[in-house]
Amino acid sequence: MLTIDLEALQANYRRLAQAAAPARCAAVVKADAYGLGLDRVAPALAEAGANTFFVALPEEGMRLRSLLPDVTIYVLSGFFEGAETDYAEYQLRPVLNSLPDIERYRRLTIETALPAALHLDTGMSRLGLSRAEWHRLQEDPELVQGLDLRLFMSHLACAEDREAPLNTTQQERFRQARAFLPDIPASLANSSGIFLGPDYGFELVRPGVALYGANPTPGLESPMRPVVRLSVRILQVREIDSGESVGYGATYTADAPRRVATIAAGYADGVHRALSSTGRAWIGGYELPFLGRVSMDLISLDVSNLPEALAQQGQSVDLLGPDQDIDSLAGQAGTIAYEMLTSLGRRYHRQYLDHTT
Numbered sequence: 001m002l003t004i005d006l007e008a009l010q011a012n013y014r015r016l017a018q019a020a021a022p023a024r025c026a027a028v029v030k031a032d033a034y035g036l037g038l039d040r041v042a043p044a045l046a047e048a049g050a051n052t053f054f055v056a057l058p059e060e061g062m063r064l065r066s067l068l069p070d071v072t073i074y075v076l077s078g079f080f081e082g083a084e085t086d087y088a089e090y091q092l093r094p095v096l097n098s099l100p101d102i103e104r105y106r107r108l109t110i111e112t113a114l115p116a117a118l119h120l121d122t123g124m125s126r127l128g129l130s131r132a133e134w135h136r137l138q139e140d141p142e143l144v145q146g147l148d149l150r151l152f153m154s155h156l157a158c159a160e161d162r163e164a165p166l167n168t169t170q171q172e173r174f175r176q177a178r179a180f181l182p183d184i185p186a187s188l189a190n191s192s193g194i195f196l197g198p199d200y201g202f203e204l205v206r207p208g209v210a211l212y213g214a215n216p217t218p219g220l221e222s223p224m225r226p227v228v229r230l231s232v233r234i235l236q237v238r239e240i241d242s243g244e245s246v247g248y249g250a251t252y253t254a255d256a257p258r259r260v261a262t263i264a265a266g267y268a269d270g271v272h273r274a275l276s277s278t279g280r281a282w283i284g285g286y287e288l289p290f291l292g293r294v295s296m297d298l299i300s301l302d303v304s305n306l307p308e309a310l311a312q313q314g315q316s317v318d319l320l321g322p323d324q325d326i327d328s329l330a331g332q333a334g335t336i337a338y339e340m341l342t343s344l345g346r347r348y349h350r351q352y353l354d355h356t357t
């Protein structure tokens with residue numbers, strides 16, 4: 001059972017909005033709202049006050065538009081060939097990431113100026129105008145003439161590391177550049193960027209992962225509320241003797257008699273195979289180490305120290321819950337909360353908690 005707490009999500013939005021003020025707070029809902037379900041997440045965020053949303057792809061924007069007819073939607077990955085007419089039809093604003101993007105968009109909008117964002121690369125070398133392109137634009141401002149630019153943005157590479165010198169470098173480059181387009185609202189900070197201080201807020205912040213409960217300030221106590229709980233049922237419990245092995249590849253061999261519980265989740269459900277031998281589940285404060293490999297649909301747990309009343313078929317154990325948050329499980333898998341959230345499987349029964357439940 002995957003439980004998604006929409007009230008906690010809304011509280012997180014308000015918390016981030018408060019931390020970012022006087023900047024306005026948007027919401028990033030790409031990749032099906034980081035795996036949690038756009039259909040339920042986006043309306044809940046709008047109800048909490050969000051009126052600007054970011055998605056990655058035009059298809060995501062179209063889906064979001066059908067849910068929220070009145071909000072502002074930016075498409076981060078840009079102005080896609082073949083989808084040109086969708087932007088106008090669904091009122092999606094492309095984030096223009098290069099001079100050729102700008103040129104194509106200008107050609108489309110020659111009759112009526114359509115709104116867009118302009119993305120400057122300040123240190124990621126991923127998307128956005130390069131330094132050379134930015135210089136060309138400064139020398140020839142006509143390149144953006146006729147465009148209705150509503151947002152000037154850049155993206156931080158190391159925001160979760162307060163000490164990273166690149167944060168200041170990017171912030172200064174961005175501040176300098178925006179002096180060239182002073183009347184357009186500017187946006188730099190993602191979730192962690194909000195906590196780097198007021199220099200990073202500009203006019204709009206773009207949190208994603210912190211809305212969904214990940215800690216934007218690693219190493220410090222999380223200011224966010226957990227949003228996801230993942231409870232998985234025990235299918236079978238057995239006793240094994242010393243010397244017996246567990247799972248594929250027989251990578252675990254019992255050094256003493258053990259009690260083993262097999263639960264109904266595996267790597268096909270986003271419980272990464274990298275959690276083999278390192279992952280942990282929890283129930284009522286008891287830690288249950290993964291034994292051997294994670295299979296596609298199953299995981300074996302050591303329940304030797306669990307009271308027998310709990311080590312029963314039908315009992316649920318938590319992979320995410322009060323004893324283990326998303327950052328912690330992701331860390332055990334050698335990955336980050338972003339990847340863990342966006343891999344959450346489609347086979348779980350999903351339950352959404354809101355003020356009506």
Ligand SMILES: *Cc1c(COP(=O)(O)O)cnc(C)c1O
Nearest residue numbers: 028155190191206207208209210
């Ligand atoms: C994904 C993304 C965000 C949100 O980042 P988080 O770290 O999840 O808060 C913001 N801006 C851009 C450009 C992104 O791609």
